[in-house]
Amino acid sequence: MQRPLAAAVLTLAAVLSLAACVKSADTDTRAPTAPRGVTAQSGSATTVHVMWSAAADDRGIAGYEVHQHGRKVKDVPATTLMTDIEGLTPRTSYDFTVLARDAAGNRSPNSASVPVTTLAATAQDRTAPTRPASLRGEATSPRTVTLTWRAAADDTAVTAYDVYQADTRIHTVPGTATTARIATLRPGTIYSFTVRARDAAENASPDSAPLDLTTPAAPGDTSPTATAPTDLAATAKKGEITLTWTPPKTDGAQVTEHQLHLNGSLATTIVWGAAPPPGRAAYTFTVPDPPGTRYSVKLRAKLPDGTWGAFSAQRTVVTR
Template identity: 70%
Template sequence: MQRPLAACVLTAVALTLAACSQGPAKDTSGPTAPTGVTAASGSSQTVHVMWNAATDDRAVTGYEVYQQGRKVKDLPATTLMVDIVDLTPATPYAFTVRARDAAGNRSPHSPTVPATTLAATAQDRTPPTAPRALRVTAEGSHAATLTWQAARDDTKVTAYDVYQADARIHTVPGTATTARLTGLRAGTVYSFTVRARDAAENSSPDSAPADLTTTPAPGAAPLTAPTDLTAKVTKGGEVTLTWTPPRTGSPVTEHQLFLNGAFTTTVIWGAQPPPGEATYTFTVPTTEPTRYSVKLRARLPDGTWGDFSAQRTVVVP
């Protein structure tokens, strides 16, 4: 016996609605375990833990750091290093790291890595000297190796911290004078500095900067960043910048100046801009010692703003 046509249509609609109501497939796959986990003590009370990014079928949204099996840090997906603080001097510890996705799935624990905090020392307020002769060598478009000459300290250098634009991105033991950086972006200007640190957490001044421009991706537009930026500060808070404007096919008549990441002023030449190297002097407050990060970008012939220069840091006395 044949079913009425209307009943068949209603049945088909009901089946369709049931299928749609199920929604997207539930995410039940966890990320991979983080690899390359290291733990190194830089003082009597801290351990620095680092790892490589995990992968997920959708996206990693965070990391969890465990100390002796107990979670001690919850971090965003963009963070691949952390200092574990307030530890006991001369004590062994063990650390693992897990990745997490948006659905709450967690990866397996990474392999356990040990670290022993340094022994407590007498009060030490003398920082190490700055590392010298910093050099950076590109390895393709996404990696680079830094090398430097060892710093000196009245006790012992226990760690070297690598900074990119005033943000710490890597740490190596005090016995090392090289660091390999990965995860860089193609066609990007970077400025690296290194600081030495001792067991009392005294940090040295910055090394001289080392700049790197990674190779652009195939077919990418030419880089438009000012180059050779230097910044010198004199008494009275005067800061003098010198740089080489980008080659754009036309004279560059305007640059934007950024202090501590914020737009500050536009440098404009009323007449023909100077050939070759450009110079600009400005004054900052001198009420207390202050660090300023400085970077520039040029207005291009089409009216848009180009890439940022490497960043420089000045300390105003």
Template identity: 55%
Template structure:
């Protein structure tokens, strides 16, 4: 029987340790929402819905035709299965595992057929020319994009967030729904096309999607309309201050995923609308920064992050 922390604490208080040591023999639920999409002649992208925290899942096992092919930690809910054979049908299933070693059953298999290989194909597809997106709830969004072209044919579209691929759909699709997002968060998405030789296009245009706060969370806390512009020796940041009920005088700046400094505006200089900050840079020209920031809220906590912007430094 799986015990959650509150239930175990109550058991210990009422019955003592001896009555609360029954082994966990209950398996977690089978992963839901399993899909498989061929990304090239030799790869298939397998995805499923992440388990709820209450299920106590610590990892996943991916099977092809009953044969274990990958093991993943609980924070991963997709994987590329590589080294496959062109023009071959595959069927995948996934099982969840908990800390006690209990394995879930398997839901319905997801099938995919790899396309034919194309010899000496080194030409990447064109980038999708346009991307649009909108939040469809506090934890979900919808994206759409223009179809790309390729000399041998597009086999998949990959959705990226913060430089990480988070979703893959088939060649005939130019829209998708994303789930598992966080409320009151700005996401920056791009889409790349891929062909049968695993050549990826450049990113299509980035689109920002802001998820609304969950019910009862109050107004959004992320700085809006964030931009980053490079000029010789300087990066200029600009954004619209969030509506926190007070003037926002502190912002935490992240560069390449790491906190680097706290931007502070002195008394009498706190921006109430559009804010701007210049950073002197000494790194070589051509260095790439990925920058984002978040505001200090009236309760002392940091708010949600702005969109992330990529900027190339100039001499």
């Protein structure tokens, strides 16, 4: 009667040992690499813009920490490679480092320390820079684009240019630069870029004219950017927004239905009961919010096979 019990004990021990081995194998003890390419730029008397290149990890980065002189001042999600540190003192020296963190809590070594001095405070500067002009660009790879523009003017000085994609700031360069390289984009995707100039008092210029760029598809990628509406334009007046666009080409078949997304959410479906108008399409809708409200709009078309195509480039419009 003892032999089966002994066998059961041995079997249980083997199972526990195997479970321990599996758990040990699954334990993540490897820390991410330290972020590289850290830069710190003072965009005003009280803010510093910190940027870096993505760290690497065998299981993926969960987030980043920005430290000022050894003290953590910002937590940033893994998808973000820049942040603003605010509430600083004018004309003061600071140093910043960045470290990466994975899901198991392993933290990378600190990046190289980057020194920066905030700008001097400017008294009573309420004049914004002029709008950056002649925005041009090129998709240089499936994941990168290069933008150039004509310098803005300011009564004191332009201290920074902010690059926006779909009304979200994604990059900042010094006020002496008129070019920017944007990386970590998706292959085969339509992007809409604008640029704003900023001075030391944080006065921001109006947006530049938007620029639409499509990144090339990666090898083997079938991203359906050809199914997106193109040349979307948005204008606002007295509580109304008017959109005009060119529907996607579908080998002669008519596109009779579009979805309108407002501020990232589906707002309505635009349907033509009869044949759609030839050439460019147009649609006007009312908005309830007061003048000065910003809206982001984009469209996608229902294709003849019943599926939804790719989104157009996004536009931002301010009500009057």
